Amino acid sequence: MIKRVVTIADVASRAGVSKSAVSFALNGRPGLAEATRQHVLDVAREMGWTPNQRARSLAVSRAFAFGLILARAPELLSSDPFYPSFIAGAESVLSKSGYALLLQVLEHPAEDAAAYRRLATEGRVDGVFLTDLRHGDPRVALLSELELPAVTLNRSDVPSPFPAVCLDDSAPGITAATEHLLALGHTRIAHVTGPVEFMHSVRRRDAWRAALAAAGVPEGPVVVSDFTASGGAAATRELLGLDEPPTAIVYGNDLMAMAGMAVAQELGLLVPERLSVTGFDDTELAAYVHPTLTTVRTSPFAWGQEAARTLLRLVDSGSAPDVELESPELIVRSSTARPYGSPMT
């Protein structure tokens, strides 16, 4: 007993109309009597028919899917709160539009060019999300050569034909965090960054640097790290081992900040009494560690939504405007305080 799959032809014959009528009815196209349309729709529902996306794809030369390629080391991925929320946000708008999300994760970032190329030539997707932009990112040129539509998260520093969905993580994010520390009276404020090839790492560092300069405070030491807990711990150990250790550290993300706090505690250095710490991301745990972490809250979910909307607009109409997202917000908790020995105000 073979369970025949219902096709448009079945619906057409059952409804006593032609295939095109069914197609027109389904896609709500003009040129069909309202009565016919209703009838067809009823029959379709009754038969439980849904158009086969494979056939549809071939006919209209569209995949009805967007791609997201993640080229991060697994250990980096699993503790990063960004992607799950970003994806959830993107999905929330894509699924409503009948679009799917194709996720590809690469163990070796160097394979990414081949991956994009394959996605494009195989026709698996109609566009891609470009995240974790690097300086002089070659993917922008690659995708425009492949004529594969894309949306970038923040603007690339190379000429790009693609719309960008931007969330400025410097102001009032890192900037506010640094100013907060300055206002508390800190004058030796260090920074721990993520890998410098990422534009966002450098943007955060520059924001920290600018805030110090604006306040006329000498620039504290910078340690380049990698967004991991182990990297954050090592960086912290390095900073606290200096002759003149900082009294505050601005971290590029929460994970490094939390690991940093643990290192300080291990060294018998109380946070925030002897060391103030700020993070970035506002992961759920940030509010539940001891002491609770002062950090910067961004909205990856909203970012995902906007990116998806922009990509849909782009493939629908050939162009889409850049969009600017709401600025991140400084969440002051208890990992920051006046430097030890500073006078009460």
Add this chain to the structure above:
Amino acid sequence: MIKRVVTIADVASRAGVSKSAVSFALNGRPGLAEATRQHVLDVAREMGWTPNQRARSLAVSRAFAFGLILARAPELLSSDPFYPSFIAGAESVLSKSGYALLLQVLEHPAEDAAAYRRLATEGRVDGVFLTDLRHGDPRVALLSELELPAVTLNRSDVPSPFPAVCLDDSAPGITAATEHLLALGHTRIAHVTGPVEFMHSVRRRDAWRAALAAAGVPEGPVVVSDFTASGGAAATRELLGLDEPPTAIVYGNDLMAMAGMAVAQELGLLVPERLSVTGFDDTELAAYVHPTLTTVRTSPFAWGQEAARTLLRLVDSGSAPDVELESPELIVRSSTARPYGSPMT
């Protein structure tokens, strides 16, 4: 200037053969002279031709993609280390086989039936991964009705026609953790679980219970929580507020355990001196909090690999055997110690 996409017909005419010859050459099928095959392959490479998956899909009635539907609340998703690693593992085998991963995340878990149904009728995927199995999970029946191949993560408690990829998270996972605490001399060992509708939550609770029973130690209090940091904190506050608070707590995951440690510290209760704590997952941060967290390490990456292999096998040959993964491992760190005041051995 229209950039014509290269098709199989172009390759065929350029190579001076028929379309079928090209198809045969590409798919390495017998019945083609070796010389012809080589020639066709050369021409194809030279022209940069890759078969269009959309056309291929329609012709062979396969999507060359598997689906993964995540029906968790966003905040729960972004701090869970499981999925990113699981997905990375699955992808590592899928991409080698030319399969793609379709990811769908639902804001409202109740929508999942509709989502699976749509994936199936639209023909978007050839199979799905069934994760976060619940007691009496209705998805098993749904998928077998839809005739959509699936693989379950661990065995379902309802009759299932699908292969299961199993990783026993009780022994020596939670069991070992509990025995570790018992060996240290604890006799009041509490447990904080995840939502009880999840089979893994209950399995972990049962393992904890059985270990206590086996040791003849009275069962400590259980608090049902939700795998979030905030839930873990609340549960811990509840436990520590009891007349006879536990001296050790076995948590269902790391996130709750870390939040629990923070609560204890806030209450001035030293970990591990006054309270021993164990987690589950071995997230990266577990080794970098203070004190470092004793926990259970599982391998979501390997789980993803095996699940993907099993699904491939299933759609290729119609059936696939269950597979048993390596047991999780107890990682003893410094959040566990002898109960306060217990005699040195």
Add this chain to the structure above:
DNA sequence: TTGTAAGCGTTATCAT
């Protein structure tokens, strides 16, 4: 307003 027929780019069938 409705039906017919020609694609879309593969794979599969069947002659040759």
Add this chain to the structure above:
DNA sequence: ATGATAACGCTTACAA
């Protein structure tokens, strides 16, 4: 061993 030709299920001119 190779080449026509018909599916696959849908959309979309174009006719009627």
